[in-house]
Amino acid sequence: MNPVSRFLVELQDITLLFWRMLRGFRKQPRYFDEMVRQMDSIGVGSLAIVSLTGFFTGGVLILQAYPTLEYYGAQSSAGQSVAITLIRELGPVLCALMVAGRVGSAISAELGSMVVSQQIDAMRALGTSPARKLVTPRIVALIVTLPLLTVAADIFGLFGGGVVAYYLYGLDSNSYITSLRMGITIEDILGGIVKPIVFGFIIGLISCHKGLTTQGGTVGVGRSTTDAVVLSSITVIIADFFLSKVLQGFFWEYAFLGRILDVRNRNSCGRAGNDLNGNTGDRVSERRSCFR
Amino acid sequence: MLGGSGSGKSTLIKLILGLLRPDAGTILVDGEDITLCDEQELTEIRKKIGMVFQEGALFDSLSVYDNVAYRLTEEGIDEDEIEHEVIRMLRFVDLEDAIDKMPIELSGGMRRRVGIARALVGSPSIVLFDEPTAGLDPPTARTICELAIKLRDLEGVSSIFVTHEMNNLKYLTSEYAIVDSEGEVFFEEEGDKLCLINTKVMMIKQGDIIFDGTDEELKLSSDPYIHRFIRGR
Ligand SMILES: Nc1ncnc2c1ncn2[C@@H]1O[C@H](COP(=O)(O)OP(=O)(O)OP(=O)(O)O)[C@@H](O)[C@H]1O
Numbered sequence: 001m002n003p004v005s006r007f008l009v010e011l012q013d014i015t016l017l018f019w020r021m022l023r024g025f026r027k028q029p030r031y032f033d034e035m036v037r038q039m040d041s042i043g044v045g046s047l048a049i050v051s052l053t054g055f056f057t058g059g060v061l062i063l064q065a066y067p068t069l070e071y072y073g074a075q076s077s078a079g080q081s082v083a084i085t086l087i088r089e090l091g092p093v094l095c096a097l098m099v100a101g102r103v104g105s106a107i108s109a110e111l112g113s114m115v116v117s118q119q120i121d122a123m124r125a126l127g128t129s130p131a132r133k134l135v136t137p138r139i140v141a142l143i144v145t146l147p148l149l150t151v152a153a154d155i156f157g158l159f160g161g162g163v164v165a166y167y168l169y170g171l172d173s174n175s176y177i178t179s180l181r182m183g184i185t186i187e188d189i190l191g192g193i194v195k196p197i198v199f200g201f202i203i204g205l206i207s208c209h210k211g212l213t214t215q216g217g218t219v220g221v222g223r224s225t226t227d228a229v230v231l232s233s234i235t236v237i238i239a240d241f242f243l244s245k246v247l248q249g250f251f252w253e254y255a256f257l258g259r260i261l262d263v264r265n266r267n268s269c270g271r272a273g274n275d276l277n278g279n280t281g282d283r284v285s286e287r288r289s290c291f292r
Numbered sequence: 293m294l295g296g297s298g299s300g301k302s303t304l305i306k307l308i309l310g311l312l313r314p315d316a317g318t319i320l321v322d323g324e325d326i327t328l329c330d331e332q333e334l335t336e337i338r339k340k341i342g343m344v345f346q347e348g349a350l351f352d353s354l355s356v357y358d359n360v361a362y363r364l365t366e367e368g369i370d371e372d373e374i375e376h377e378v379i380r381m382l383r384f385v386d387l388e389d390a391i392d393k394m395p396i397e398l399s400g401g402m403r404r405r406v407g408i409a410r411a412l413v414g415s416p417s418i419v420l421f422d423e424p425t426a427g428l429d430p431p432t433a434r435t436i437c438e439l440a441i442k443l444r445d446l447e448g449v450s451s452i453f454v455t456h457e458m459n460n461l462k463y464l465t466s467e468y469a470i471v472d473s474e475g476e477v478f479f480e481e482e483g484d485k486l487c488l489i490n491t492k493v494m495m496i497k498q499g500d501i502i503f504d505g506t507d508e509e510l511k512l513s514s515d516p517y518i519h520r521f522i523r524g525r
């Protein structure tokens with residue numbers, strides 16, 4: 001088969017799997033227990049690595065950005081710079097990549113072994129649909145937990161940034177927090193939640209598909225695990241670009257006015273960074289009111 | 293169903309269950325052509341079919357109890373009822389003690405027996421046995437044949453029984469089960485009084501059906517392949 005038709009066949013299989021998964025919601029049994037179990041192993045189980053990733057990413061952002069900011073005399077927008085990068089981009093993407101590595105591989109290895117040892121056949125023979133029993137709970141668990149994990153990563157990242165700013169560069173924690181609050185906007189937060197929902201869906205669907213289409217024994221399980229991680233990571237990164245673009249367009253309509261004022265405010269805040277007393281506080285509330 | 297290794301017996305069984313799709317032809321299950329069914333309709337049809345896999349195919353992350361209970365749990369039946377039924381089935385295959393073990397802790401034959409218990413739970417009206425006696429000691433193999441005979445004669449279950457062993461063939465084609473007035477089950481040999489006609493033999497060679505008839509006809513067959521198969525030389 002040439003690459004193009006292989007891609008099309010793969011796309012067809014994934015779409016069909018998606019369709020069967022959707023039907024899984026409509027009919028009994030819905031496997032809520034299984035969903036909760038998966039949320040526990042996927043969500044709670046990934047909390048530690050995701051928090052660590054977030055913490056050190058936030059730390060390194062400040063570590064690299066601070067000297068430059070200092071050069072321009074803009075130390076006080078350190079928090080803002082971490083907040084924007086982390087919440088908009090790095091939080092969701094890094095979190096999704098970590099989860100793709102940890103959970104995507106586990107899912108496709110588990111389903112792949114079940115295919116190879118005929119357990120999927122046995123399941124079908126016993127009158128259960130593997131799509132409904134295995135795929136739906138995993139994808140739902142990913143869609144629910146990935147945004148939560150991302151929020152955890154964001155919080156730890158902001159905290160990590162603060163720790164580095166405070167201990168390494170001696171930045172006052174008050175000014176860090178103030179500038180954080182200035183850096184975070186509603187659309188950042190919404191975008192930061194919408195993205196992981198889509199990423200969770202991508203990781204789940206690709207990993208389940210790769211697992212269920214495993215061929216060729218033990219080696220096949222290894223191959224589909226690799227494929228699942230690589231393919232879902234790449235898709236996450238590609239989807240991130242387009243999602244960012246779409247979200248930008250989407251929020252533009254909502255916050256057209258707000259954003260213009262926002263940009264103006266941000267500029268003035270950056271410049272006003274050196275005299276961080278009282279003034280900025282006003283500006284924060286001013287900016288907030290722009291959004292309402 | 294008889295046939296040499298690699299002749300396509302397991303493949304045929306999987307086709308009947310809809311696990312594989314045929315390129316051509318029709319497969320009727322209770323008069324319904326399953327080659328026209330989609331996966332969801334197949335799932336409904338499979339609910340009345342029990343299948344014993346050649347390799348066992350137990351769920352290795354579930355205990356023996358959960359494996360046997362699988363079908364009933366899926367149907368959302370009462371926990372007490374499930375437990376009762378599972379213990380009954382496990383007693384049947386003589387594995388009551390292994391109820392809390394994991395499949396990995398069992399021997400090959402024990403796994404096969406758990407597979408049988410799992411297939412029979414919930415009283416399916418059709419049972420497909422893919423070499424259920426391979427690798428079992430003669431008494432246990434005999435028990436499994438008796439089980440198939442009982443299902444056939446007392447419970448009206450249709451089954452396909454794949455086997456290599458001539459012993460099994462003899463049991464299945466020449467004995468029948470009856471219940472006496474006290475409810476005890478007996479096995480009797482066919483003879484002058486009664487000739488068993490509810491069991492047919494089919495032989496497969498290289499994916500083709502080369503024989504289809506009663507056991508008496510099989511013995512009289514002049515085909516050298518069949519002759520060798522029966523005699524073992
Ligand atoms: N998944 C598969 N893909 C391709 N060919 C297969 C597959 N499974 C089985 N075959 C081939 O189909 C033929 C029939 O296999 P099958 O498993 O049905 O044999 P069998 O009669 O059950 O043998 P045995 O008595 O050893 O179990 C064999 O030649 C085998 O190589």
Ligand SMILES: [Mg+2]
Pocket residue numbers: 301302303346422
């Ligand atoms: Mg076979």
